[in-house]
Amino acid sequence: MIHSFALSTLAFRSQFADERLKSKFNLIAFVSLGHCQTRARVEHWTYWDSAWVFLQAMDALGISVAFILGSSQGG
Known part of the structure; x- marks a missing residue:
């Protein structure tokens, strides 16, 4: 997940809290x-x-396939 300009990863609190x-x-x-x-x-x-x-970072983590979620500059 990539946040928009002037925000932080806190913008995704609800996604990290979503058990589904x-x-x-x-x-x-x-x-x-x-x-x-x-x-x-x-x-x-x-x-x-x-x-x-x-x-x-994705390479270092061994991530070869990903779905990217972003908004504004992060999208």
Whole structure:
């Protein structure tokens, strides 16, 4: 799950609390660069940079197939 601009993963509290979702899916929420307590190695970054970070995280977690849920910039 990817949150919209100026929000955080707290936007998905209801999804993480939903037993129906939790029983069928492994839920993961990513924090976009520049949000919450994330730090980028460069001063300027793009949304594509955040997408690249998410893909790297998915690779590190061994996730090869996923359904992505997002809103606004996260969608």
